[in-house]
Amino acid sequence: MAPKIFIDGEHGTTGLQIRTRMAGRHDVELLSIPEAERRNAAMREDMLNSADIAILCLPDDASKEAVQMVSANNNVRVIDTSTAFRVNPGWAYGFAEMDGAQADRIRAARFVANPGCYPTGAIGLIRPLRAAGILPDGYPITVNAVSGYTGGGKQMIAQMENPDHPDAITAPHFLYGLPLTHKHVPEMTVHGLLDRAPIFSPSVGKFAQGMIVQVPLHLDDLAEGTTMESIHAALVAHYAGQDIVSVVPLAESNALPRVNAVELEGKDTMKLFVFGTSGASQVNLVALLDNLGKGASGAAVQNMDLMLAS
Template identity: 60%
Template sequence: MAAKIFIDGEHGTTGLQIRERLAERGDLTLLSLPVEDRRDAAKRAALLQEADIAILCLPDDAAREAVSLAKGEGTRFIDASTAHRTAEDWVYGFAEMTEGQAQRIAAAEKVANVGCYAIGSVAMLRPLTEAEILPRDYPVTINAVSGYSGGGKQMIAQMEDPSRDDAITANHFAYALTLAHKHLPEIMMHGGVERKPIFTPAVGRFAQGMLVNLPLHLDLLSGKPDLATIHAALSDHYAGQEHVTVAPLGEASALPRLDAEAMTGTDELRIHVFGTDGEGQVNLVAALDNLGKGASGSAVQNLDLMLRG
């Protein structure tokens, strides 16, 4: 019997991509709410309660409401908002994050899908904190750039229609300048760090793609590791994984540049270890599609794990 899936918020950027990915699958029955009924609580509640798994592509408050509307009905959830990413009774939806995480997702009733900047950050931090190479009180700095699709329909329209009064004309801009970005709590919790990172995100004039930079001083890390030790820790952590890979050191050292769109159209997250031996510094860079492994790709991966679980 086909599992019933309801994408609450299917008309938004992430919801549309998830629906496109699931549309031709014969093992699923997609429940749908017309756009004109998206604010009708009774109709939403009926579909949320009917679904085997509901995928929430909503603002935080609406996601919390959706969970309450299906309370007691046995519906399982994947929440793509930030509402539940640090909640104790939700499983974090990054299957490759640590040993057993995929199994925890498969068995979960409630899965909090990843944030795009956060998954890039956590993917680099978690192996190093687990291996006790990166002290948990290390003064982490993260710099990142994303395609404008991460800002949703409004930003897409502002970027792609220069005739609009609110058009964004900048080719590249930094934001969250108060150092209080919404992804910080999940980066800290799931990355295993105790000191709030300095996080500077930016948006470029390209639709999809992302680079997340994590620069580190090697003499401040436990054991004063070299580049090869850092690379080995990351490679060992993700050995055998399909969607998270670590570029060989030789490949990384030969790159003259790294394109923010390198992973666009894929569900892969690729980590690079950059630096010069003996110089005491390393720059870890995660490349991903912000709507792939950073959003809809992870949601579908989590869905498949839950269906198999």
């Protein structure tokens, strides 16, 4: 019998994208409730408890409530796309490529926390350098990023796309998270293996799907002898054999005049770049992804497949 999957929040931005990705699949059975009943708690509880894997695409509070609904039922495994459980040690963090053992942890887990979109880029760049001893304790990391506006869910999509919306946003590009307390900072710190919280400055551009995450570094403050080439080599070694996360060859990135935030729109992959000038004292590490692809729905389906393969 095909495993049953229920997407709670299937009519929201992340849920819909997961449904689209599952459309042609015959190896799983999708359980579904009508859009009009999406907040019907009794119906959701019934569906959640009928599933082999429940994928939660809900705000944090609703996710916590859904987890409560299945907590006594060990037959149900959960992938949560919200922020609620990402630094909870009882949950596997759903970034399969972040270290060599993570895919196995996800395969074996009952509870998997899907990463945030920005942390996917930031951790993807930072963690291998911490693990390799290149980024020393106490290094003051900054993370600067731009996201497509779908990252803000149904509400921001309406604000960006509907000029008559009472809170319409007309800016083509805006900074937010200005108090520097964005909800993604804890997971960047924990899963980036950082001992000091990064300064995180997010922004949104007037495009639907895409993301650039930048981590600039001063080489003089890294492990002795670190060069642009050795950083690149550490990333290449870390992601060797991976097909979803790739490290762009230096010769290729050196020749690029610009990076297009929407290049990977609709794709579930992530590209990592090391920019700078050979022999100079600074580099800029860049991750390019689709906030709804490897940053959300693509990663959720990847995690589901790992769990189904266990």
